[in-house]
Amino acid sequence: MRNLISICMAALAAWGAFGEVSLVGACPAEDSSTALRIVWHSDSPQCELRFGPEGGDAQAVVAEKTKTPVEYTGKTDYWLYRAEVNSLEPGARYAYEVRGPDGESVSRSARTAPKDGDFEFLWIGDIHSTPSHPKKIKSVDRLLSHAEEMSASRGGISFVLCTGDAVKHGQTYDCWREWDRSRVMRDYMVAMIPGNKEYYRSEGRTRWHDRWFASARNNPENGAPGLAGTYWFLYGGVLFVGIDTLAEEGKKMDDDVSHSADQRQREWLVRVVGAQKGRYRFLVVFQHYPYFENGGPCSYGRYGFWRGTFDALGVDFALSGDAHAYVRTHPLRDGKMDAAGTVYVVCPEIDSHMEEPRLGDGYGAVAVSDANESSCGACLFSVSGEEMTMRYISPAGVVRDTVSVRQRRR
Numbered sequence: 001m002r003n004l005i006s007i008c009m010a011a012l013a014a015w016g017a018f019g020e021v022s023l024v025g026a027c028p029a030e031d032s033s034t035a036l037r038i039v040w041h042s043d044s045p046q047c048e049l050r051f052g053p054e055g056g057d058a059q060a061v062v063a064e065k066t067k068t069p070v071e072y073t074g075k076t077d078y079w080l081y082r083a084e085v086n087s088l089e090p091g092a093r094y095a096y097e098v099r100g101p102d103g104e105s106v107s108r109s110a111r112t113a114p115k116d117g118d119f120e121f122l123w124i125g126d127i128h129s130t131p132s133h134p135k136k137i138k139s140v141d142r143l144l145s146h147a148e149e150m151s152a153s154r155g156g157i158s159f160v161l162c163t164g165d166a167v168k169h170g171q172t173y174d175c176w177r178e179w180d181r182s183r184v185m186r187d188y189m190v191a192m193i194p195g196n197k198e199y200y201r202s203e204g205r206t207r208w209h210d211r212w213f214a215s216a217r218n219n220p221e222n223g224a225p226g227l228a229g230t231y232w233f234l235y236g237g238v239l240f241v242g243i244d245t246l247a248e249e250g251k252k253m254d255d256d257v258s259h260s261a262d263q264r265q266r267e268w269l270v271r272v273v274g275a276q277k278g279r280y281r282f283l284v285v286f287q288h289y290p291y292f293e294n295g296g297p298c299s300y301g302r303y304g305f306w307r308g309t310f311d312a313l314g315v316d317f318a319l320s321g322d323a324h325a326y327v328r329t330h331p332l333r334d335g336k337m338d339a340a341g342t343v344y345v346v347c348p349e350i351d352s353h354m355e356e357p358r359l360g361d362g363y364g365a366v367a368v369s370d371a372n373e374s375s376c377g378a379c380l381f382s383v384s385g386e387e388m389t390m391r392y393i394s395p396a397g398v399v400r401d402t403v404s405v406r407q408r409r410r
Contacts, residue, residue, distance in 0.1 A: 026096070029233065039216070049096065069214075123163070194288065241283075307332070385407075
């Protein structure tokens, strides 16, 4: 009898695991005013996606599925589902639900971009999600709540941008599960690029490849040739372009990625911006490695490589992370202060300790920097008419820095 009970319990456990639905999220589409891209994992090949206006009728949506495109530590057998939902209304909130065969379901929501109107988005990075530090996700949600309160009178937050290191180890599935717990993933479309942590293997800091990141997302397939971590999308008259700063370290990966990755990305960026001329008001480039640190330009963030291209293209904001301390430059052109130049920003990390920043005036190109490398925060962007404004929000919900750029003649 005892053996029979054990067998039955094992069978029930296996059935529950068979129906697991995880890593459910909304990603940007190329034109996010009329489309959204959905991704999830399941142990079952029999999942259903239902999608519709929030509070309205939902319809079944066909998703493509792939069997275990890459193995994770703790997840070596699963189905990757991806779908793009088109013909949506601009500026509308949609609800979607993924159902497994055993009745388990995960319900989430996301918002399309306004066609040309005003909107706000939240920028975060360097969370390093891991089950051993669950307070990190509490910190993310706390900062999100501060930003939502600030944004409520202006229509609320439309989506969340993450400049990498959302998880501690890209190969470890439980790190992705932990990130999946955040309200960021539940309530918003999330635009992410990989950081060095997404490249990490489970056993340490060795960089390996970007396939764990790629399998957890459903970004537009319009990036630089051979580089899955790169893509672009339009949202409310802003052109966002994501760069993969880890790709240049191809010698540390098991794929044949040449050291011309940065050059390929630069050529691709120029093509994208040229092709989208007339469709955007502002241009934002985002990557993981920092363009600047407290002491000035950062060599491994490749400021010297990119600045001439950004000058020529008229990049408004160049966003980055990794350094864990907030840094913002003056508008720069040709390395010098120029009101018509690019503002370079490094986001603070988000950790469990939620320390307040110690901001001070920078020197030279740096306008503001944080002397506390253990501080936390997030940045709330407002796009309104001919102006784009960024506010740095501290853990206490206080705006500690603000900068605005005006729309250029393009």
